[in-house]
Amino acid sequence: MTSAVAAFDDSFIPVGATADIPLGDIAPWAVLATVMALILLYFVSTEQGAFALFDGMYVHEYVHDGRHLLGFPCH
Template identity: 80%
Template sequence: MATQPIYATGRSDAPAIPFADIAPWAIFGGLIALILLYFVSTEQGAFALFKGMYVHEFVHDGRHLLGFPCH
C-alpha cells in the first residue's frame, strides 16, 4: 500500500511548537525590525543619535524606496 503525500491528506507528523518557545524570538525579531525602521526613517533626519551624515547616506536609497522624504 502506497502512502499518500502530506499535502494530499492534510496530515503532518511534525510536532507543534509551543508559544513560549516562539515568543522570545518573535519579540527579538520585532525589536530588530523597529531598530531598522528607525534608522531608515528617522536617523539624521528629524533626530540623530550619531554625528555626521554617514547613516543618512547609507540608508538614503532605502528611504526613497520606502517613501520616506529626506530632502
C-alpha cells in the first residue's frame, strides 16, 4: 500500500525550497519583451498617422479596432 507521503517523496521535486532566478537571466528577456511591446504600441497608435513606415492603409485597417479599444483616435 502506498501512503500520501509517497506523492511528495520524489528527489527531483524540491518541496519547500525556492530558487531565485538571477537578474542576469531575466534581463535579456525583459529587454526583448519591452522592445516588442514598444513596436506593437507604435503600430497600434501611430502607424498610418502623421508618421508612417509603410505605404497604403493596410496596417491601419489591421489594427483599427485595437486603436479604438485602447482609446487612440484615428478618424
